Amino acid sequence: MSAVAPFDDRRRLSDLAVGERARVERVLDDDSISRRLLEVGFIPGASIEIVASMWPAADPLAIRVGGSTFALRRHEAERVVIA
């Protein structure tokens, strides 16, 4: 049960499967984690692809964004809403 994420049906980066691509719609919140996500390239319109995910709970994830690859924990990826 995810008690942290708000109950809405917006798709998140964390919902993607390995190999899937999408575009960033926006990053939720404005704290230091969200700021860093923006700074490393999770900006509206950026295209992203899941490169790998760890067994068993797909946490952490490796994500290709704007020519770089980043490892994010699930709760970090949940902040990224995708189009």
Next chain:
Amino acid sequence: MSDATAELRVAFVGLPNCGKTALFNRLTGSRQKVANYPGVTVERKEGVFAASSGRRYRLLDLPGTYSLKPTTLDEAITRDVALGRVANEPRPETIVLVADATHLPLSLRLALEVRRLGLPMVIVLNMSDVARRRGFAIDRDLLSRELGAPVIETVATRSGGADALITELERLAMPEQPAAPTTAWQEPTAAEVTATHAEAGRLLELADYREPLRSRAVAVADRILMNPFAGMLILATLLFFVFQAVFSWAAWPMDLIDAGVASLADLVRGALPDGPLRSLLADGVIAGVGSVIVFLPQIVILFAFILALEDSGYLPRAAYLLDRVMGSVGLSGRAFIPLLSSFACAIPGIMATRTIPQLRDRIVTILVAPLMTCSARLPVYALLIAAFIPQRDIGVFNLQGLVLFMLYFAGVASALLVAWVAKLIAGGQSNHLLMLELPDYQWPSLRNLALGLWEKTRVFLARAGGIILALMVLLWFLSTYPAPPAGATGAAIEYSFAGQLGKALAVILAPIGFNWQIAIALIPGLAAREVAVGALGTVYALSGDEEAVTTALSSVIASEWGLATGLSLLAWYVFAPQCLATLAVVRRETNGWRYPLLMLVYLFALAYLAAFVTYRVTLAVAG
């Protein structure tokens, strides 16, 4: 002031993994000075070089960062130095912004942020050779005009690869007066971050930027190395190989150092008349320094592997693979690198925790680092295992080797347990950061490897060596004075301060099976764990060279101590904080006595508990 004697202060700024340090190394070579910024434990790396014109440059390699809004101590230093806000650190007069040409967009965004600082800036597209081979292209003149700063290309890994940067630096005018600290600067807002991204994108398009293609090999390598199963298997195999190499390759240089130190001590003993000075030099100073440098081969070999793995881009992937396991006990995957270093020695390991952004995560990593079996425990383990564990084969395994493995395993398992308990105590906050960049793979450069190793070695010797030397001299004093009374029959150390203290301690240590001889040996063993072996030799009044003492000691303790006492001492050594140098480094890294004291208390408590249980269980089972 003429240019011939003037010095230009230049700060290197760039993303993590952009090749900034390689470029810095290319310019300064070994003319580097590593220290800390005042009051914080962020490493300050400065180097100098002189151009052919005679002008001198003072270069500062600032910690890598994605933006001027910091998330770690290191990144805060980059911002503060660039703004001129660090005490006794003059503001740099020029910024060299190092960008990795193989992925430019994030670097360009940082350049736009840095431009607002108002300092002259040179933008360097590093690794341009690799980038060009992959189809990278950009109109540098146009970019330079738009940014109002020269844009040049370098290849830090090639000799002469930084010449374009030197030419550009030589063109800069010497400032009339030093750069003034700025107060006007404000942290960029989220909207500004998005705006700089957009602006970087616009500039790239304008300059006909062609993104270098990522080689297929990297994608394939990632699919295998980051696979939850294959990746884990490869990581385990790799670590096994590294440790195998550390132990087998380091054996002969360690013997060589041992022999060298012993013959130097003999030389001093032969050259000086009997007395306190001779004893101080031979048994205090030389033995003290010797006990530190004997571990250098292991430390150098382990660090060579760590640096090579780091340079190649593999280490962050290892942190990714282990993040889940480490996260379940409340540690960050980033803690993997410091903990790996701690197998050589906890001191560089603890210093490497600086890359962990969250303070709580960093403190827990520091607290568990001494539980990794450092190389100083090996002599003690080797002695006790040889004395108590029979040389027998169980299946394909050797029993002695199996016990050694179990001792290593006990260290790792208890570290995870302690971290988990810390998580329970500290409460529910479970949102730890990972957000780790996984850079493209590349071949490690030998030159950078050599410079990195040289730096690690120097820092280790300076920081650990000084402390251990001072303590060895103190403990030499405690173990030598007062001299035994005339007609005394026991070993001299029995009558010394250390001996008296040891006998008093023996009462407390009796429940875990330690006799007074062990209690005495533990006191000089506080300086560094391995010293306990020599001290036991002294207590049992054995003579001869070190090897003879160790062999003789092995049979003495096998006959005088029970199996339970031997195993209990082994268990003690898995936990006991018998290394004052580590505690001193923890004090410095955490700016206070709170955490070193906490570490001291919890490790001694664990050591006592583990030794007690081991002793009682062995007595009950084996009689």
